[in-house]
Amino acid sequence: MTKKFIPYLEALFAVVVWGGSFIATKIAVGQISPTTVVWVRFAMGIPLILFAVVIRKQFAFPKGNEWWYFALLGFLGISFHQWLQSNGLQTAQATTTAWIVATSPAFIAILGWMVLKEKLNLLQSSGIVLAMIGVLAVVSKGDLSALAIGKFGSYGDFLILISAVNWAVFSILSRRGLKDHPSTRMTFWVMILGWLFTSVVFFAGKNYVEIPQINSRGWMALIFLGIFTTGLAYIAWFDALGQLPAAQTGAFLFIEPLTSMVVASYVLNEKVTLVSVLGGVVILFGIWMVNRN
Numbered sequence: 647m648t649k650k651f652i653p654y655l656e657a658l659f660a661v662v663v664w665g666g667s668f669i670a671t672k673i674a675v676g677q678i679s680p681t682t683v684v685w686v687r688f689a690m691g692i693p694l695i696l697f698a699v700v701i702r703k704q705f706a707f708p709k710g711n712e713w714w715y716f717a718l719l720g721f722l723g724i725s726f727h728q729w730l731q732s733n734g735l736q737t738a739q740a741t742t743t744a745w746i747v748a749t750s751p752a753f754i755a756i757l758g759w760m761v762l763k764e765k766l767n768l769l770q771s772s773g774i775v776l777a778m779i780g781v782l783a784v785v786s787k788g789d790l791s792a793l794a795i796g797k798f799g800s801y802g803d804f805l806i807l808i809s810a811v812n813w814a815v816f817s818i819l820s821r822r823g824l825k826d827h828p829s830t831r832m833t834f835w836v837m838i839l840g841w842l843f844t845s846v847v848f849f850a851g852k853n854y855v856e857i858p859q860i861n862s863r864g865w866m867a868l869i870f871l872g873i874f875t876t877g878l879a880y881i882a883w884f885d886a887l888g889q890l891p892a893a894q895t896g897a898f899l900f901i902e903p904l905t906s907m908v909v910a911s912y913v914l915n916e917k918v919t920l921v922s923v924l925g926g927v928v929i930l931f932g933i934w935m936v937n938r939n
Contacts, residue, residue, distance in 0.1 A: 657886035657898040663879040665905025666870065668740040668747075669913050671732055673867040678856040680732030683868070685848040686857070688724065688841040690872025691880075695834045698881045704831045715823060716835045717843075723816040724840020730809035738802030741916050744906030745784045745926045746806045748899075748933060752777045753814035755936050761818060773935025780928030781807070783921060829884050837876075900930050 674683045699705045708716050735743060752774045758764035766774075785803045823832050848854065860868070886898075903926055910916040 653886045653889040656882035658901070660879040660883040660886065661898045661902045662905050663870075663874045665744065665902040666909050667875040668731075668735060668743045668906050669909050670867040670870045670875070672735045672740050672914060674864055674871065675732055675736050677860055677864040679853055680729060680736070681844065681847050681851065682853045682856045683732050683871070684725075684728040685841070685844050685853065686868050687728075687871040687876055688837060688844070690869065691876025692834070692837050692841060694873065694877030695830065695837060695880060698884075699831050699834050702828070702830060704828045706827075706831065708835055712823075716832070717839045719816060719820060719823070719836045720838070720840030721843055722812060722819070723836055725843040727809055727812050727816065728840075728844075730805045730812060734802040734805035734809065736802060737800040738806050739916050740910040740914060741903075741907045741918070741922060742784055742803060743806045744903035744910075745922070745929055746781055746803065747810055747813075748903045748926075748929050749777050749781055750810045750813045750817070751899075751933050752936050753811050754817050757814050757818050770936045773932040775932070776935065777929050777932030780925045780930075780932060783925035783928065829887065830881070833880060833884070900934070903930070 671683060696705075731743070731747075755764075755766060755770060755774060759766045785807075820832070820836075907918060907922070907926070911918050
């Protein structure tokens with residue numbers, strides 16, 4: 647196998663692992679609190695990111711106001727974002743979660759238009775509308791009339807939708823930092839500061855007493871989240887981003903919700919319905935329209 651295929655394999659590895667993360671999280675929050683899941687996950691993953699930063703000779707401390715900037719990103723992208731998803735997955739299906747999260751590029755495009763004054767053409771605007779229709783179809787399980795009386799899926803679905811918007815905010819704010827820092831270094835500081843915020847809640851709430859109650863299945867889920875999802879997948883993704891055009895790398899993200907649907911069906915026995923498949927296809931097609939340029 648020639649080296650030119652390695653970046654593609656790394657991108658594929660990352661999105662497949664991320665697709666399985668929703669299933670692993672749902673298993674973990676079935677045994678311990680979301681705060682403990684997030685704390686343990688990043689306690690495992692951060693050393694791997696640090697190792698990658700050191701090996702690439704990219705380690706450097708933030709300067710001046712960058713500490714506040716990275717702290718804000720850490721709160722939004724790690725503490726708050728993972729809290730939303732972990733709590734959401736207590737009631738939301740892993741498959742539904744993956745489809746909703748897939749709409750993040752649409753929210754990024756909307757915020758780019760509102761905040762950064764980036765242009766949105768007719769095709770992109772149509773794609774955003776289409777993606778939102780797909781989300782409504784997925785969370786309502788095809789009963790769109792239920793939305794008219796205020797039934798937006800489960801409480802967890804609502805939290806996951808907020809997480810998609812929050813990730814868009816995080817992504818827009820991250821652009822400034824990525825101009826001055828390698829992505830791996832920036833990710834390390836964002837992760838560790840976000841983990842420290844979570845640590846305050848973790849220790850103040852004495853969540854550490856939950857750790858002994860984790861069984862082997864729970865530890866497998868946490869190891870997958872920490873070592874693979876938080877550590878290895880991020881490293882592989884950044885390697886791929888450094889060697890492939892952004893459009894080609896981004897296209898792999900379309901595989902993530904499909905992976906979640908297959909794994910959730912096998913591991914969690916979640917039903918794959920025609921409505922969820924069709925709604926997912928509409929979401930992906932809408933996101934493709936948004937990113938087509």
